[in-house]
Amino acid sequence: MSNVVDMRAQLASAALPSPVLTASGCAAAGRELDRFFDVTAIGAVVTKSIMASPRSGRPTPRMAETPAGMLNSIGLQGPGVEEFIRKDLRWLRERGARTVVSIAGGSVNEFAELANRLRHEEGISAIEVNISCPNVESRGQVFACDARAAGSVIHAVRRHTSALTPIFAKLSPDVTDIADIARACVTAGADGLSMINTTLGMVIDTDTMRPALAGITGGLSGPAIRPMAVRCVWQVRQALPEVPILGMGGIATGLDALQFLLAGANAVSVGTAVFNDPSAPWRIHNELAAALADRGFRSVADAVGYAHREEVTI
Amino acid sequence: MSMMGRGSKADVGPLQVRGEVLAVRRSGDYHVLVFAAPGVAELTAPGNFVAIAVGGQPTAMLLRRCFSIHHVDTAGALGGTVEIVVDAHGPGTKWLVDRVQGDALDVIAPLGRPFSLPKDPVPCVLVGGGYGSAPLFMLADRLRERGCRVDMILGAATESRLFGVVDGRRRASTLTITTDDGSLGTRGRVTDVLGGILDQHGGQVIYGCGPMGMLAGLAEVASQRGIVSQCAVEEAMACGVGVCMTCVLPVVGSDGVTRMTRSCTDGPVFFGDQVRWDEVGTVPADCLGAPVVEGGAGTR
Numbered sequence A: 001m002s003n004v005v006d007m008r009a010q011l012a013s014a015a016l017p018s019p020v021l022t023a024s025g026c027a028a029a030g031r032e033l034d035r036f037f038d039v040t041a042i043g044a045v046v047t048k049s050i051m052a053s054p055r056s057g058r059p060t061p062r063m064a065e066t067p068a069g070m071l072n073s074i075g076l077q078g079p080g081v082e083e084f085i086r087k088d089l090r091w092l093r094e095r096g097a098r099t100v101v102s103i104a105g106g107s108v109n110e111f112a113e114l115a116n117r118l119r120h121e122e123g124i125s126a127i128e129v130n131i132s133c134p135n136v137e138s139r140g141q142v143f144a145c146d147a148r149a150a151g152s153v154i155h156a157v158r159r160h161t162s163a164l165t166p167i168f169a170k171l172s173p174d175v176t177d178i179a180d181i182a183r184a185c186v187t188a189g190a191d192g193l194s195m196i197n198t199t200l201g202m203v204i205d206t207d208t209m210r211p212a213l214a215g216i217t218g219g220l221s222g223p224a225i226r227p228m229a230v231r232c233v234w235q236v237r238q239a240l241p242e243v244p245i246l247g248m249g250g251i252a253t254g255l256d257a258l259q260f261l262l263a264g265a266n267a268v269s270v271g272t273a274v275f276n277d278p279s280a281p282w283r284i285h286n287e288l289a290a291a292l293a294d295r296g297f298r299s300v301a302d303a304v305g306y307a308h309r310e311e312v313t314i
Numbered sequence B: 001m002s003m004m005g006r007g008s009k010a011d012v013g014p015l016q017v018r019g020e021v022l023a024v025r026r027s028g029d030y031h032v033l034v035f036a037a038p039g040v041a042e043l044t045a046p047g048n049f050v051a052i053a054v055g056g057q058p059t060a061m062l063l064r065r066c067f068s069i070h071h072v073d074t075a076g077a078l079g080g081t082v083e084i085v086v087d088a089h090g091p092g093t094k095w096l097v098d099r100v101q102g103d104a105l106d107v108i109a110p111l112g113r114p115f116s117l118p119k120d121p122v123p124c125v126l127v128g129g130g131y132g133s134a135p136l137f138m139l140a141d142r143l144r145e146r147g148c149r150v151d152m153i154l155g156a157a158t159e160s161r162l163f164g165v166v167d168g169r170r171r172a173s174t175l176t177i178t179t180d181d182g183s184l185g186t187r188g189r190v191t192d193v194l195g196g197i198l199d200q201h202g203g204q205v206i207y208g209c210g211p212m213g214m215l216a217g218l219a220e221v222a223s224q225r226g227i228v229s230q231c232a233v234e235e236a237m238a239c240g241v242g243v244c245m246t247c248v249l250p251v252v253g254s255d256g257v258t259r260m261t262r263s264c265t266d267g268p269v270f271f272g273d274q275v276r277w278d279e280v281g282t283v284p285a286d287c288l289g290a291p292v293v294e295g296g297a298g299t300r
C-alpha cells in the first residue's frame, strides 16, 4: 500500500542513493561498520578527519558518557593522508562505497596541501572541511569560530580541488551567529555546509575531583545536542536558502533525521548513535523512508525545508 | 615459546542479536548474568567480549557496556547461551543486574581478539584479579584440551571480590589465592606468589586479566624470565567495534614502532611485552604522530 519514496539525495553536484551518511570520526573509514550493514547502500561514508601526517591524538581517558550524549577528546588520531589513501580510500573504492573525505589541518597551508594530495584520487564524492580545529598560527584559535579564518581555509581548499568535487565546510555551533560563518564559507567557495560539529563541554570526576578527560574539555555529541543542531540548520537554511546542507547532531532515529530535512538539510550524518547501534545508518534510512511515506512525501527533496513553508509560501 | 594465531573467527562475527535473560545469580560481590544469544557461542573464543546496550529504549545511557565472556554453551536454550560476570557499581551495570528472566538484551558479540594458545603442550599459569578471572575458565578448558598443564592464581582485595574459586579448583592443577587483607589465601598480591608457582611447575606462558597494575606486574615477571605473557586489558570504550578511537593505549608493533592502538579491535588481549605499561594513559614522546610541542594537539 505505502507509496515508494524516492530516497535519492543531492549534495551540490554529488548524487547519492540515500540521504543518510555516516559522520566523521564515528565510522572510521567504513570497514568496521560493513560487518553490520552494507556500507554501499547508504548515502556515503564520511571518513575520520585526516591530516597531512600521522597523528597520535590525545592521552586517555578520551571519553565520558553524559546524559543522552558523550564527551570526546580524541585529538584527531589518524594515520596521515598517505596511508589513508593507500589503505582506507582504496578499500572504500574497491568496496564500491561513496566516500566523503574529511580533512583537518593546523594551518591554511596544511588544508591546501591535503586538498592538493587528494585532487587526483578517484572515488571521492565530496570533501568535508573540518574547520573545528585550532589554527596553530593564531594561538590555537579555532578556524570555525572566526569568519575570516574559516573563509581563508575554504578558499585554499577550493583552489586546490577540482571543480567537479564539491567541498562542504563543517561548522561549529560554538559561535555567536552561525549564519555569519556560513556566509563567509560560501563566499570563499564552499559548495555546501555540514553542521554541526560537537559543542565544547566538560565533566568533573567527583571521585578524583579532577576533569574526567585527559584533554580537560571535550566535544559533546549525541541526542543531547539535537535541538541545538536543528536550530543551526534552520537558521542557516533561512539565511542561505540555496546552499546545500548536510545536517547532523544527535540523530538516532528516522524521525530525528526527518526533523533535519524539514529544517532544511538535504541529507544527514549519523554519528554517536552508531556507538549504541552499529547498524544505525541503515536502520535510520529505512525508518526515514517509512516516515516520509506516512506523511505523503514522494521524495526526500520534497521534504527538504518543508518546515519553513509558512515563510516561503503565501 | 611459539604461539598459534588467535582462535578468532573474525570473518564471521561479530553478531548483533536480540538476547534474552535466562538467569541472574549472585557470586560474592558480583552477579553472573546468563542470557540466550543466538549464534554467539559458536563464534566465541576465550578472551572475546560482549557489548550490551543498557537502560532500555529510549535511554539517556547511550554507550554500550563491555564484559568479558565468562562461559558459553552451544547446546543451551534458544540457540546458545552466554554468561558474563558483572561488578555492579554504576548506573549501567546496576541496570543489567536488575534484569529478570525473560527480559530482552541488545547484544553485540563476540568482540575483540582472543587469547592465543601455545603450539606445544607447555605448562601455563592463569592469573585473574577480581572479576578479571571471568574469561580464564574457558581458557583453562581450551589449554587442557591441548594437553597444557594449568595452574591458576586468583587475587582480590578481599574474599568477597574473588571470582570463581570453586571453578578454579575444578579446572586447574593447583589454585593459589591471594587477598590484600588476608581474608582468604595468602595475604598480598598475585605477583607475590607468581614466581614460586612458575618455579614449581615450570610455566612457559602467563595469561592475565585484571587491573592494569596487575597486568604490568605479570608482563614484568614474564620478561625477566624470558617467557610469554598475554594480558587482557580493560580500557573505557565508547563503541567497542573499532570506529571511535577512545580505547587506545601505547603498543609497540612488530616493526618496533609505538602506536596508540585500539584495545577493542587489536585487543583486548595483547602480548605483555607489546604494551608500554608505564605509559598507559599518556602518549609516549616516541609514539607515531606524537605532538612535537606540548599542547599542539588539535581538538575534536
Ligand SMILES: Cc1cc2nc3c(=O)[nH]c(=O)nc-3n(C[C@H](O)[C@H](O)[C@H](O)COP(=O)(O)OP(=O)(O)OC[C@H]3O[C@@H](n4cnc5c(N)ncnc54)[C@H](O)[C@@H]3O)c2cc1C
Binding pocket: A064, A065, B049, B063, B064, B065, B066, B067, B068, B069, B084, B085, B086, B087, B088, B089, B090, B091, B092, B093, B094, B131, B134, B233, B234, B235, B236, B237, B238, B268
Ligand atoms: C574489554 C572489557 C571487558 C570488561 N569485562 C568486565 C567484566 O567481565 N565484568 C565487569 O564487571 N566489568 C567489565 N568491564 C568493565 C565494564 O565495562 C564497566 O564496569 C562498565 O561499563 C561500567 O558501566 P556503569 O554504567 O556501571 O558505570 P559508569 O562508571 O557510570 O560508566 C560510565 C561510562 O564509562 C564507561 N566505563 C566506566 N568504567 C569502565 C571500565 N572499567 N571499563 C570500560 N568502560 C568503562 C562505561 O562504558 C560508560 O560508558 C570490562 C570492560 C572492558 C572494556
Ligand SMILES: Cc1cc2nc3c(=O)[nH]c(=O)nc-3n(C[C@H](O)[C@H](O)[C@H](O)COP(=O)(O)O)c2cc1C
Binding pocket: A023, A024, A025, A026, A048, A049, A072, A074, A076, A102, A130, A170, A196, A197, A198, A220, A221, A222, A223, A225, A248, A249, A250, A251, A269, A270, A271, A272, A273, B244, B300
Ligand atoms: C568520537 C567522535 C569523534 C569525532 N571526530 C570527528 C572528526 O574527526 N572530524 C569531524 O569533523 N567531526 C568529528 N566528530 C563530530 C561528528 O562528526 C558530529 O559532527 C557530531 O558528533 C554531532 O553528531 P552526532 O551527535 O550524531 O554524533 C566526532 C564525534 C565523535 C563523537
Ligand code: FES
Binding pocket: B236, B237, B238, B239, B240, B241, B242, B243, B244, B245, B246, B247, B248, B262, B263, B264, B265
Ligand atoms: S571503543 Fe571505539 S575504537 Fe575501541
